[in-house]
Amino acid sequence: MNLEQLTTRLRNEVTAAGILRQSGMFRHSPRALAAGARGVGQLGPFGGLPAYCAAVHSGVAIIDDRGELTFAEFARRTNKLANALRTELRGKTGRPSIGIQCRNHADALVTLCGAAATGARVVLLGSDFGPRQVAAVSEREKLDAIVYDAEFAEAAAAFDGPRWCAWYDGEQPDDALERLIASGDDAVPPRPTQAAALVILTSGTSGIPKGAPRGEPKTLMLTAGLLQRIPLRGNERVLLSAPVFHGWGLLVAVLVLMLGSTLVMHRRFDAARALDDLARLECSTFIAVPTMIRRVLALGDAVRSADLASLQIVASGGARLDPALVAQVQDVFGPVLHNLYGSTEAAYISIATPDDLAIAPDCAGRPPVGNTVRIADANGVALPAGTEGRILVRTPGQIEAYTDGTSRSGADGFLDTGDRGHLDSAGRLYVAGRSDSMVVSGGENVFPEELEIVLHAHPGIADAAVTPVEDAEFGQRLRAYVVRAEGVDIDEATVRAHVAAELPRSRMPRDIVFVETLARGSSGKVLRHTIEELRETHA
Missing domain, CATH: 3.30.300.30 (ANL, C-terminal domain)
Structure with missing residues (x-):
């Protein structure tokens, strides 16, 4: 890193700290923040998240299909699982690798944080994966164990190793995760010998998804950049319908808990239930993918008659948002829509605010602090505003290489998204489509x-x-x-x-x-x- 890059990095980190302060991230007493910081310092950002939250927040952390989980219960449950996993996987050489194939529920996050607290390499398996994908990913990522929901039992059975069922209907199975958690001590686990890592898999169900590995965040920009464009705040309720095993849903889940708000999650999306949650629980925020938003709007008169006075943010990510849907949301909900454009390899790239979408409903917004977007020709030469080309990005959350060793980044650190688009004179990004399509x-x-x-x-x-x-x-x-x-x-x-x-x-x-x-x-x-x-x- 040369002097100019270092100066820019320091400037961006200062800006990021200001954004986090404005969001209310540091509004708690110094004693509480110090206790929370000790938990993160001992167990890492993901492993220490429950300890941090329990130290600085009270009240309900998560509401799911089983009920409520307070911040204190979230921390105790995570500690018990982490200690039980340490016992179960004792004797494994090197860092353990644990796969998670779960839908949106509290124990999906308990498992992620509990595994991270042991220093494990956590691999998030998509709900679309069948036996072939699970078997191939398990072998490539060298999984030592899998936590799964009962509906994925056939896929999880493709892995020949310890498995625990996190969600089931009816009688408790012998391999229930609940049994494993019950066997653990609720004391804070010891510091792991190495830092945890997270692997998010690229989308796709035909071929074998690639693994995008990330170490523990070492920058404030990853969280601050999202808060700069989507003003999440504490002491609210957030309906998270986007899947937590994708980067979009996971980042929001972590931020919501850090801010002290309550996550509302259901294993399966149902538009009528989502609308009921937004009104009955007075949710301030709805985090979704475009198809979910479209299905809620399709409820017609029920949406217009619902009491959604508390709804301040509708945030879409994970897939392209079309202008017709933008117009519908603006008409029904008002100026509350945010549109996130990102990729598994780069995390989020740009975010459109309601003001951006009012001017340009087909845009993907502007890159937040720390992110750089370049439109380039086939040779990597930057193109002027208004000219379509390859979308290259450099972000604090981008990976260096896939777990198979291949990379899509150039020598200058810019990653090729595989998309084509252009920037306008105001710096807003427009995505035309996939280069390969x-x-x-x-x-x-x-x-x-x-x-x-x-x-x-x-x-x-x-x-x-x-x-x-x-x-x-x-x-x-x-x-x-x-x-x-x-x-x-x-x-x-x-x-x-x-x-x-x-x-x-x-x-x-x-x-x-x-x-x-x-x-x-x-x-x-x-x-x-x-x-x-x-x-x-x-x-």
């Missing part, structure tokens, strides 16, 4: 995402996905899979007329296929195997 049609570059946005804007279309397919004459063509809205008998001619009114002729899909549903993963993206099955069915 671009189709050349009529001599023009066409992105399926652009067509998907237009399709979603039609009131007779409940869902849509666009993908390139092989074409004997043109090499590739666009095919749109469309789900009709309930009670609407929209036809192909209507869809084509709608697209023709919004996009150039080169964007018109050659095929329009009506389907009953499009299965989406927890991040809101259409599952890869769903598209592959549709391609085979409608070849």
Whole structure:
């Protein structure tokens, strides 16, 4: 790091400290903060999170489908699990690796923090993973144990080692995580011999996801950057519907607990229940992916009649947010929408505030403190504002390399997101689409995402996905899979007329296929195997 980079880093850290102070992160007594800091110092940021929270906060930390967990109970439960894991995995050579395949519930976070308190390498397995993915990831990441929800029993069984079931319905199984926790001592665990690490897996269900490893955060910018754009505060209730095993949901979960607010979580998303939670629990914040927000708005009159006076923030991440949905949220909820653009490899990259979206509803916002975005040509040369190119980024949360040793970063430290887009004169980022999904049609570059946005804007279309397919004459063509809205008998001619009114002729899909549903993963993206099955069915 040269002198200029060091100066910039110090300046950014000072800015970040100011943002954290403004958010109320340091509003507690010096004695409480010192006690919390000791917990983090002994067990690390993730392992010490429950101890920190118990030292500086009182009240309810988490509400899930089983009930409530106070901050003190969160800390005791984590301590007991950490000590039990130390006993169970005693004799393992090197740092233990523990996989977690759980949906949103308190014990998913207890497991993450408890495993981290032992100095483990924690690998977050997606809810979309089947036996093949679990087996491959377990071997590559050298897992020593897995904690899973009962619905993932078949996938978890692909791992030949200790397994504990965190969530189950009915009678308690022999491998229940509850039994393991009950066997542990609730004393604060000893300092681990090495720092914990976290591995978040890239999205995808067709191939084997890559592992994006992160050590313990050594900068204030990772938390401050998000708070700079999304003003989370303490002593509130936050409905977290985005999955905690993805970076978006996990970062919010940690910040909410650090600030002393209550996390409201359910294992499965249900739009009606989400709306009820927002009103009944007077939630100030709704953290979701675009599909979830769209399903809540689809409740129609129930949304407009709900008492949502406490709702100040609707934050979307994990997938692209289309302008039609932005307009709907602004109309129904007011100027509360925030849009986060990020990736597994870089964490969050830019965040659009309500002011940004009021001016440019199709933008991904601006990079917060510590983040740098560069638009470059094929050779890595920076391009001026308004010119489309590859989106390269440098962020405090980006990885150096995948767990298999490969990397997407250049010698200058900029990471290639795999997306294309441009910056405007105000520094707002616009994402055109994935570089690898671009189709050349009529001599023009066409992105399926652009067509998907237009399709979603039609009131007779409940869902849509666009993908390139092989074409004997043109090499590739666009095919749109469309789900009709309930009670609407929209036809192909209507869809084509709608697209023709919004996009150039080169964007018109050659095929329009009506389907009953499009299965989406927890991040809101259409599952890869769903598209592959549709391609085979409608070849």
